Amino acid sequence: MVKGVNLFSGIGRKLLCWFLLLSILPVIMVAILTYRYARETIKSELLNEEAFLAEGIKNHILTILNAGEYSSQFFASDEFIRKHLEILNHAPDNKRVVKRFNDYMVYKTSLNKDFHETFVLNWAGIIVASSNENSIGKIESGTDYFTYGKKGPYVKDVYMDENTGEYSIAFAAPILKKRNRKFLGVLVIRFNANKLNEITTGRRLDRKEGTGMFLRRGKTSEAYLVNKNHLLITNSRFKENAILSQSVTTDPVTAAHNFGKEVVGVYRNYMGKQVLGAARYLKKMQWVLLVETDESEAYFPISRFKYRAITVVGICIIGVVFISLFISRGIINPIILLVKGMKRIAEGNLNFRVETQAKDELRELTDSFNHMADDIQDAREKLLKLKADLEERKEYLENILKYANELIFTLNIQGNFTFINPKIKEWGYDEEELIGQPMISILFDKRQENVDQLIYHGFRKIFEVEILDKQKNIRNVLLSTSIVKNNEGQLISILGVANDVTELRRLEQKLVQSDRLASIGQLVAGIAHEINNPIGVIYLYSTESLKLYERVTNAFQHVSTLPISEDARRLNELVAYLDQKTSDTLEKDTLKKELVHIIDDLNKNCNELTETYNAISKTRYFLYEYLEGSVKESIRCKDLISGLLDFSRQKKPEMRLSNVNTLIDNVLNIAEKQYRKEKIEVIRILDPHIPDIMMDARQMEQVIINITNNAVFAIRESGGNTEHAGVHRKGILTVGSCFHPEKESVEIFIKDTGVGINKHELKKIFDPFFTTRKDGKGTGLGLSISYGIVKMHDGSIEVDSEFGKGTMFKIFLPLKSKKEHDIRIVKL
Numbered sequence: 001m002v003k004g005v006n007l008f009s010g011i012g013r014k015l016l017c018w019f020l021l022l023s024i025l026p027v028i029m030v031a032i033l034t035y036r037y038a039r040e041t042i043k044s045e046l047l048n049e050e051a052f053l054a055e056g057i058k059n060h061i062l063t064i065l066n067a068g069e070y071s072s073q074f075f076a077s078d079e080f081i082r083k084h085l086e087i088l089n090h091a092p093d094n095k096r097v098v099k100r101f102n103d104y105m106v107y108k109t110s111l112n113k114d115f116h117e118t119f120v121l122n123w124a125g126i127i128v129a130s131s132n133e134n135s136i137g138k139i140e141s142g143t144d145y146f147t148y149g150k151k152g153p154y155v156k157d158v159y160m161d162e163n164t165g166e167y168s169i170a171f172a173a174p175i176l177k178k179r180n181r182k183f184l185g186v187l188v189i190r191f192n193a194n195k196l197n198e199i200t201t202g203r204r205l206d207r208k209e210g211t212g213m214f215l216r217r218g219k220t221s222e223a224y225l226v227n228k229n230h231l232l233i234t235n236s237r238f239k240e241n242a243i244l245s246q247s248v249t250t251d252p253v254t255a256a257h258n259f260g261k262e263v264v265g266v267y268r269n270y271m272g273k274q275v276l277g278a279a280r281y282l283k284k285m286q287w288v289l290l291v292e293t294d295e296s297e298a299y300f301p302i303s304r305f306k307y308r309a310i311t312v313v314g315i316c317i318i319g320v321v322f323i324s325l326f327i328s329r330g331i332i333n334p335i336i337l338l339v340k341g342m343k344r345i346a347e348g349n350l351n352f353r354v355e356t357q358a359k360d361e362l363r364e365l366t367d368s369f370n371h372m373a374d375d376i377q378d379a380r381e382k383l384l385k386l387k388a389d390l391e392e393r394k395e396y397l398e399n400i401l402k403y404a405n406e407l408i409f410t411l412n413i414q415g416n417f418t419f420i421n422p423k424i425k426e427w428g429y430d431e432e433e434l435i436g437q438p439m440i441s442i443l444f445d446k447r448q449e450n451v452d453q454l455i456y457h458g459f460r461k462i463f464e465v466e467i468l469d470k471q472k473n474i475r476n477v478l479l480s481t482s483i484v485k486n487n488e489g490q491l492i493s494i495l496g497v498a499n500d501v502t503e504l505r506r507l508e509q510k511l512v513q514s515d516r517l518a519s520i521g522q523l524v525a526g527i528a529h530e531i532n533n534p535i536g537v538i539y540l541y542s543t544e545s546l547k548l549y550e551r552v553t554n555a556f557q558h559v560s561t562l563p564i565s566e567d568a569r570r571l572n573e574l575v576a577y578l579d580q581k582t583s584d585t586l587e588k589d590t591l592k593k594e595l596v597h598i599i600d601d602l603n604k605n606c607n608e609l610t611e612t613y614n615a616i617s618k619t620r621y622f623l624y625e626y627l628e629g630s631v632k633e634s635i636r637c638k639d640l641i642s643g644l645l646d647f648s649r650q651k652k653p654e655m656r657l658s659n660v661n662t663l664i665d666n667v668l669n670i671a672e673k674q675y676r677k678e679k680i681e682v683i684r685i686l687d688p689h690i691p692d693i694m695m696d697a698r699q700m701e702q703v704i705i706n707i708t709n710n711a712v713f714a715i716r717e718s719g720g721n722t723e724h725a726g727v728h729r730k731g732i733l734t735v736g737s738c739f740h741p742e743k744e745s746v747e748i749f750i751k752d753t754g755v756g757i758n759k760h761e762l763k764k765i766f767d768p769f770f771t772t773r774k775d776g777k778g779t780g781l782g783l784s785i786s787y788g789i790v791k792m793h794d795g796s797i798e799v800d801s802e803f804g805k806g807t808m809f810k811i812f813l814p815l816k817s818k819k820e821h822d823i824r825i826v827k828l
Contacts, residue, residue: 023320031313039302046298050278051264054291057223058280060199065169065284068191069153072171075108075118076187085120085175085184088128101129102136114192116161116168120175121146122185134163145172149186155285158193158233160244167193167233167243193233200224200234200289220275220294226253228286238271246270248290252279256288266295338369350377407477407498410484413491415439426500428470444468464501476505535637538630545627552619570598653696653792660737660748660813661686663697667704668735675733680715685736693746693815699789700813706782707750707809708735713773714754714807740812745795748811756803765799 075081084101087094101120109118109131119130125141140146148154149172156170169191175184200223222237226248236242248270252263256279264278269292276299277292341354353370401408401421409420417434424431427442434442444466467475478501484493574594664686672682715731734751757765757772764770766787771780790797794814801807 020321023323024317027313027316027320031309035306035309038305042302042305043299046276046293047264047278050276050291050293053223054278054280054289057199057291058282058289061196061225061282061287061289062284064195064199065155065282068169068171068189069155069173071112071115072173072187072189073153075189076173076175079178080104081120081187082175082178082184085122085128086177089122089184092122092128098129098136102131102133105129105131114195115189116164116166116192117190118188119190120185120187123183125186128185145170145188146186148172149188150174150183157227157285158196158244161190166190169193196225196233197235201237220297221292223289223291224248226288226290228257230257232270233287250290252277252290253288255279256281257286338365341369345373345376350380407500409496409498411439411494411496413493415494418493427467427475442467444474467498475500476502538634538637542630544622545630552616570594574598653699653789655694655696657692658695658697658700659690659692660700660746661688661690663701663704664735664737664748667701667708671705671708675712678712678716679730680712681732683732683734683736685734687737687739690737690739690746691815693813695793695813696789700793703786703789703811704735704748704750706786708733710782711750711752711754711807711809714752714756716754718753718755743812744815745812746815748813749808750811751806751808753806756805756807757799757801758803762799762801766797 081101081104084097084104087097088101091097105118105120109115115131117130117132117135119127119132119135121140122128125139125143125146127135127138127140130136145154145156152174154172156172158167158169160166161168171189171191173187175187176182177184223234224232224236225234227233230247230249230253231244232242232246232248233244236246239246250270251267255261255263260281260283262279262281266274266276269275269277269290274295275292276295277290280289281287282289338354341352344352350373353373354366404421404423407421407423409424410418412418415438416436417439418436420431420434422431424434429442462478462480465477465479467477469475478499480497480499482495483491484495486492574591577591664684668682668684675682711733715733718731731753732751734749736749738747738749740747761770761772765772766783767780768784769780787797790811790813796812798810798812799807800810
């Protein structure tokens with residue numbers, strides 16, 4: 001056993017601290033929790049007590065108000081009062097009636113000691129009877145208790161009577177004729193408002209009226225009433241002459257007046273002091289009753305309990321300290337022996353062992369120490385052997401990296417090279433030249449954000465980058481990266497393998513160029529075939545038009561040779577001759593024959609003109625048909641060439657955030673009216689949860705227009721001529737959208753009830769120049785262009801059609817296009 005152990009250093013100090021911590025902490029925690037529980041309990045009880053007192057006072061005040069209101073109504077229904085008032089309304093100078101009426105008012109006032117005065121106003125607002133003779137004859141028509149009292153029961157708020165200087169509450173009720181309920185006057189009871197002070201200040205009342213009385217406790221508690229004008233209507237304990245002069249705009253008063261809310265808690269009173277109080281709202285009079293006690297006085301029991309708790313905890317802590325000192329000394333001494341033994345082992349003396357006579361857990365600890373020393377000795381021998389094996393493997397791995405056919409490197413989390421194998425020399429660099437340099441230094445695209453995306457996010461495992469060699473030549477490199485993390489999942493390094501594919505990319509470009517030339521040849525053949533048909537038709541129509549033009553020209557030449565003008569001249573001469581000569585039978589016969597001959601010539605010429613006109617009309621019809629056909633075929637060639645240009649010049653989409661629902665609405669708002677004229681019903685099924693996606697809105701609108709136009713054409717083919725369809729619906733066009741969160745894509749679907757597409761033609765609908773239209777209007781490029789646009793958006797198109805029933809197109813667009821996804825890394 002080691003002597004002279006210091007408990008205030010080393011393990012002794014730690015053990016003592018732990019003993020004290022584990023002993024004192026529970027005591028402190030229990031004391032704190034007990035104090036908090038007691039504090040909250042006392043606070044709750046104090047608040048409940050304030051609320052209970054406030055509720056009692058409120059009920060007492062309401063009882064007085066209800067009693068006064070009832071008394072006014074009861075007096076107003078008194079037959080004696082009603083009859084005498086009716087007499088005075090007709091004979092106001094009847095002194096005998098006035099005296100009896102006044103005596104009766106005195107009697108009524110004596111029934112309650114808190115009634116200051118009882119008086120009656122006639123229909124004109126003049127006091128005709130009162131328990132106070134000085135009030136008789138006064139005109140009170142402008143008072144609110146007359147104005148409102150003649151309409152029904154009314155209670156006037158606390159006010160100071162001008163004649164007596166008394167604070168009063170007026171209870172008014174209308175006096176009505178018994179039979180026809182005709183208004184006779186108003187009965188008013190002027191009630192003693194000091195009754196409220198007796199309740200709120202705690203002055204003694206008669207025993208029978210003591211219910212709900214508030215007795216002030218301590219030095220700071222008080223209760224008071226605030227009217228709707230935020231003025232005190234009862235005495236203040238701390239201010240003189242406060243009635244109807246002291247303004248109170250505290251939080252409980254504001255909450256009660258504005259929201260009808262009754263507050264219970266801690267707040268500042270009208271003197272700016274923190275008080276514990278409860279507010280009650282008397283809605284009938286818009287009064288606020290407040291019962292308050294100064295916070296320091298209310299919480300005095302809590303402070304007293306706190307000081308007692310601190311005293312008890314201090315005594316417990318002192319006792320725990322002495323007990324901990326005694327126990328710690330008995331535990332620490334045996335442990336020091338083990339500490340000395342460990343130091344000997346650490347110095348390299350692995351043969352040292354500790355002996356002890358103890359038979360408790362310390363004996364087990366000593367045996368474990370000796371067993372540990374044996375294990376350390378065995379482990380040391382194994383480590384030496386493993387060290388030799390690791391050095392051999394290290395040399396082997398270094399040879400693999402040195403002679404590998406790919407570039408192998410590692411980066412730290414800042415993106416700097418930490419290792420690179422000799423393959424880098426083929427690019428003109430030395431290993432030592434790049435160690436510690438950032439990877440961005442050898443990249444063609446030197447944007448730091450792309451390297452950051454690679455290091456910290458690792459979007460892809462394999463991607464292609466452009467590297468600059470030492471001679472500043474660009475090399476295409478296929479890069480494979482792996483993220484290296486520690487056991488906690490934190491990024492510690494990036495392992496990369498790079499393969500130079502520059503020559504491979506050159507061969508691929510040549511192959512693509514060959515395929516492109518072959519495709520162009522096939523495209524030119526298709527163009528020649530498609531354009532040759534309308535050009536042949538135009539040639540045929542033009543040839544026939546020339547022949548018809550010659551026939552029309554010859555007909556007009558023949559008409560020009562007819563002697564119509566000669567016959568007209570002969571008729572004019574004959575008419576002139578008849579005007580000059582007298583009538584003679586022989587001459588008349590001669591003239592008659594001449595006229596008949598001229599008429600025959602004119603009839604003959606007229607028939608020839610009619611035949612010529614009929615021939616020209618018939619030729620004109622065919623000529624118009626041929627010319628119209630030429631125009632249509634020319635337009636078809638124009639559309640074909642325009643579609644071909646669109647197909648060959650498809651631009652890269654200008655990606656912006658857009659919503660497919662907006663695109664669908666834009667397209668249908670323009671075309672829906674025309675569709676409905678053709679008896680085609682348009683149905684929109686739009687998913688309201690569709691998110692905005694990156695796309696070219698103009699190109700996608702073109703896709704929707706192309707497909708909806710095809711759908712409308714199919715419905716027309718199915719429904720026949722619109723002009724003879726009547727009011728019956730020809731078909732249905734359904735356009736909608738759907739969000740697929742599991743696929744991270746948005747769907748646009750277009751469904752029609754048209755003729756459908758057979759299986760043989762369904763395989764060709766996206767081929768250039770393929771069309772199912774028989775009217776010659778289609779170019780066969782609409783769906784090809786749409787397919788190309790969707791593919792440039794990294795989307796897809798699905799078609800489902802049943803011949804004779806209809807077709808559905810489904811367009812799927814990703815939430816984030818692959819091009820946008822790859823641009824951050826591929827263009828490193």
